[in-house]
Amino acid sequence: xxxxxxxxxxxxxxxxxxxxxxxxxxxxxxxxxxxxxxxxxxxxxxxxxxxxxxxxxxxxxxxxxxxxxxxxxxxxxxxxxxxxxxxxxxxxxxxxxxxxxxxxxxxxxxxxxxxxxxxxxxxxxxxxxxxxxxxxxxxxxxxxxxxxxxxxxxxxxxxxxxxxxxxxxxxxxxxxxxxxxxxxxxxxxxxxxxxxxxxxxxxxxxxxxxxxxxxxxxxxxxxxxxxxxxxxxxxxxxxxxxxxxxxxxxxxxxxxx
Amino acid sequence: xxxxxxxxxxxxxxxxxxxxxxxxxxxxxxxxxxxxxxxxxxxxxxxxxxxxxxxxxxxxxxxxxxxxxxxxxxxxxxxxxxxxxxxxxxxxxxxxxxxxxxxxxxxxxxxxxxxxxxxxxxxxxxxxxxxxxxxxxxxxxxxxxxxxxxxxxxxxxxxxxxxxxxxxxxxxxxxxxxxxxxxxxxxxxxxxxxxxxxxxxxxxxxxxxxxxxxxxxxxxxxxxxxxxxxxxxxxxxxxxxxxxxxxxxxxxxxxxxxxxxxxxxxxxxxxxxxxxxxxxxxxxxxxxxxxxxxxxxxxxxxxxxxxxxxxxxxxxxxxxxxxxxxxxxxxxxxxxxxxxxxxxxxxxxxxxxxxxxxxxxxxxxxxxxxxxxxxxxxxxxxxxxxxxxxxxxxxxxxxxxxxxxxxxxxxxxxxxxxxxxxxxxxxxxxxxxxxxxxxxxxxxxxxxxxxxxxxxxxxxxxxxxxxxxxxxxxxxxxxxxxxxxxxxxxxxxxxxxxxxxxxxxxxxxxxxxxxxxxxxxxxxxxxxxxxxxxxxxxxxxxxxxxxxxxxxxxxxxxxxxxxxxxxxxxxxxxxxxxxxxxxxxxxxxxxxxxxxxxxxxxxxxxxxxxxxxxxxxxxxxxxxxxxxxxxxxxxxxxxxxxxxxxxxxxxxxxxxxxxxxxxxxxxxxxxxxxxxxxxxxxxxxxxxxxxxxxxxxxxxxxxxxxxxxxxx
Numbered sequence: 001x002x003x004x005x006x007x008x009x010x011x012x013x014x015x016x017x018x019x020x021x022x023x024x025x026x027x028x029x030x031x032x033x034x035x036x037x038x039x040x041x042x043x044x045x046x047x048x049x050x051x052x053x054x055x056x057x058x059x060x061x062x063x064x065x066x067x068x069x070x071x072x073x074x075x076x077x078x079x080x081x082x083x084x085x086x087x088x089x090x091x092x093x094x095x096x097x098x099x100x101x102x103x104x105x106x107x108x109x110x111x112x113x114x115x116x117x118x119x120x121x122x123x124x125x126x127x128x129x130x131x132x133x134x135x136x137x138x139x140x141x142x143x144x145x146x147x148x149x150x151x152x153x154x155x156x157x158x159x160x161x162x163x164x165x166x167x168x169x170x171x172x173x174x175x176x177x178x179x180x181x182x183x184x185x186x187x188x189x190x191x192x193x194x195x196x197x198x199x200x201x202x203x204x205x206x207x208x209x210x211x212x213x214x215x216x217x218x219x220x221x222x223x224x225x226x227x228x229x230x231x232x233x234x235x236x237x238x239x240x241x242x243x244x245x246x247x248x249x250x251x252x253x254x255x256x257x
Numbered sequence: 258x259x260x261x262x263x264x265x266x267x268x269x270x271x272x273x274x275x276x277x278x279x280x281x282x283x284x285x286x287x288x289x290x291x292x293x294x295x296x297x298x299x300x301x302x303x304x305x306x307x308x309x310x311x312x313x314x315x316x317x318x319x320x321x322x323x324x325x326x327x328x329x330x331x332x333x334x335x336x337x338x339x340x341x342x343x344x345x346x347x348x349x350x351x352x353x354x355x356x357x358x359x360x361x362x363x364x365x366x367x368x369x370x371x372x373x374x375x376x377x378x379x380x381x382x383x384x385x386x387x388x389x390x391x392x393x394x395x396x397x398x399x400x401x402x403x404x405x406x407x408x409x410x411x412x413x414x415x416x417x418x419x420x421x422x423x424x425x426x427x428x429x430x431x432x433x434x435x436x437x438x439x440x441x442x443x444x445x446x447x448x449x450x451x452x453x454x455x456x457x458x459x460x461x462x463x464x465x466x467x468x469x470x471x472x473x474x475x476x477x478x479x480x481x482x483x484x485x486x487x488x489x490x491x492x493x494x495x496x497x498x499x500x501x502x503x504x505x506x507x508x509x510x511x512x513x514x515x516x517x518x519x520x521x522x523x524x525x526x527x528x529x530x531x532x533x534x535x536x537x538x539x540x541x542x543x544x545x546x547x548x549x550x551x552x553x554x555x556x557x558x559x560x561x562x563x564x565x566x567x568x569x570x571x572x573x574x575x576x577x578x579x580x581x582x583x584x585x586x587x588x589x590x591x592x593x594x595x596x597x598x599x600x601x602x603x604x605x606x607x608x609x610x611x612x613x614x615x616x617x618x619x620x621x622x623x624x625x626x627x628x629x630x631x632x633x634x635x636x637x638x639x640x641x642x643x644x645x646x647x648x649x650x651x652x653x654x655x656x657x658x659x660x661x662x663x664x665x666x667x668x669x670x671x672x673x674x675x676x677x678x679x680x681x682x683x684x685x686x687x688x689x690x691x692x693x694x695x696x697x698x699x700x701x702x703x704x705x706x707x708x709x710x711x712x713x714x715x716x717x718x719x720x721x722x723x724x725x726x727x728x729x730x731x732x733x734x735x736x737x738x739x740x741x742x743x744x745x746x747x748x749x750x751x752x753x754x755x756x757x758x759x760x761x762x763x764x765x766x767x768x769x770x771x772x773x774x775x776x777x778x779x780x781x782x783x784x785x786x787x788x789x790x791x792x793x794x795x796x797x798x799x800x801x802x803x804x805x806x807x808x809x810x811x812x813x814x815x816x817x818x819x820x821x822x823x824x825x826x827x828x829x830x831x832x833x834x835x836x837x838x839x840x841x842x843x844x845x846x847x848x849x850x851x852x853x854x855x856x857x858x859x860x861x862x863x864x865x866x867x868x869x870x871x872x873x874x875x876x877x878x879x880x881x882x883x884x885x886x887x888x889x890x891x892x893x894x895x896x897x898x899x900x901x902x903x904x905x906x907x908x909x910x911x912x913x914x915x916x917x918x919x920x921x922x923x924x925x926x927x928x929x930x931x932x933x934x935x936x937x938x939x940x941x942x943x944x945x946x947x948x949x950x951x952x953x954x955x956x957x958x959x960x961x962x963x964x965x966x967x968x969x
Contacts, residue, residue, distance in 0.1 A: 052634065054486075
């Protein structure tokens, strides 16, 4: 809850869903062939009605089924054209939102894992974790040679924004860790290379290409958004609400979808 | 996809780039990509929903099918058990004339009809008394004479006030309403009562389990329930409740009204744009106050001969001489009450004046406010499949051409647009009706001949100023077009299919008008009030206390019978019979002094041509006008003028409402029919017999002897 008793994550999801629903139908309106979509939907309805009107004419019914499938394909093709226009900005928007709404900061006293993946299993022994005040390990590092991975169990002692350092050979790399509550921009992982994956999952600078370390991963707990008596993954809530908003606005604006 | 034809290089590059980006996005899937926004959601959800509904219906149909079959067996509906045919296709070409058909066949212009004649049958088809479409098609579908189906004309008269009403259907407001202040809230829908009696033969076919598709056969409004699908035809009203009221929106200020079928609406100029409205029905909430509903629209004249229109949320641009597509219009009465219609806009002029013709507002087939099909979903199905289409019974706006609001080309464009829709419906019905009956009536033949006969007639008063070598061959083109349609249908039939091409009547020139009311007046049978030499419409200024006979409508002549008409003076019985004989004697052979030709070639006593329970509603005499003549425009509307004979100067220049013996229809069949004098009343029993059904005893028609198919 926010300081005014407002469920801030839910309010953000609802607000964004409404705006996105509206924007999407408007984009849909101007990027789609409205007439063709109207015709395609009408044909689809006609073939459905044919099932009922000519129900005793088996060949007609079978043909109508075939036409329903074809008309559905045509409608999907027409409806996905606008998708080409929105998928990129929307994907990046969702990625950004996911950084705030997808996970929660680590809570004080709740242990979490810091995982480091190396180039090869032989280098695992060279990796060490350097923690700032306020964070401490609760167990020795666990090596998983099959995954070329080493993991530390860390417990935060007080809230704050920390930088942990991982040393491998003579190189040291940092990773941001957020401890506390509320909405904060979180980056789960810091990566070496993998440009597209970095775009989608990391908001930290890339590890140098010469680094022995492939990734440094902090396991934040997933966030659930409470609304209408249910706990929702924000993506599902966004799906339902933006769709409802889209249907509402398309009726108001007379847009064919 | 026709890539090379439809896509420019720039579009290709854009599409390719989009695909690359989409590919990259899809190749790096993560949780948030599972949903890419409402765009995808809408498409997936809608498609899924459609398929889900189809699936649900399949399950229902699968489990219900055995029960339906069992139900049929229990009712002993063994369809096709004794049938000689698997399918009957009846193409009705309203008004196709046998003389013209033979002429065009002889000239080699109708190869498919020639083929039908050669391999099957061509006969003149006896029509009804009188030879008017609603009468003849009612006889066609019921197999009985008008005395049993109760349709004698487009109009019938109200005995209490001598005023006309539509003979085929009665539409009234809802039974109950709720008055709140100045508002009247209708409680329930309008009440529609079909006035045609008799049972269409497709009812009996449906009872026997034979599926029927019936499209636009006249006098099928309101649609009756039966086992099949039906789209109503002639007599379906427009949204105003009339048989077609066009609208001329104009900046020209004129006070005069159109004689028939149209209203003039002013266009207001607002700077560079203009506004006007489409008039609709009376506001049902205003309880008969006369306030009409309206749909406003704006016109923005552009440079050049075009203008942009905005009607509700629809915007479109028209050039002068162009029709719009069917535009949906919603007449809102308030309090959630509205009526849905469709109309087309035709831009006549943008400079110096602005003039727009608007078709009568048709009932929207996708949201029918009145039932225009059986089942109701059939009209919706056709609208979804082919788009909006004309639903008005008399969809081709002959009045607008008569009133010179439309020119020949604009009228023809309207006719053939409707005709194309009808063809699409026919071929869909043929595809859906591989077994059973498929009957479709085309009105184009009738409307075009009515309006363009003047170019066929050497000396028609309405085309005297058009040199013969400049006259368009509209009617010949029309027949060729119908022949081409028949050819396409013939390609779809096998030897178990019966193909019949029928028309309800033929056609003749309508060059001279006969005002029978004027004749009755001048010969002492009809009296005007003292000091009057002419009457207004619908017998205004007629002195009924001294009137023995009158006429209204196209062929009917009525006695002012005591005890029947409100102010009747002719004693029923011997007096009435004597008066009828006297009128027949005097009218039969009535000569037009200008031409010396007989304006009337037969007068028929209803007692001799009709039999049945509704004979009392028939006119007392049926007047058969001669070739080249018809009831005058004024006489039809119950007006007494001083002239008995006059020239017909209107575009409506051909007609068939004359002596029935002069205008038989056509009968073509792909099988040999031995009967020499087939009549339209025989079609119903013939089809029933061919499908192996017992004939109901009340039928007047006799089934023809139809030979088995001959080898091609």
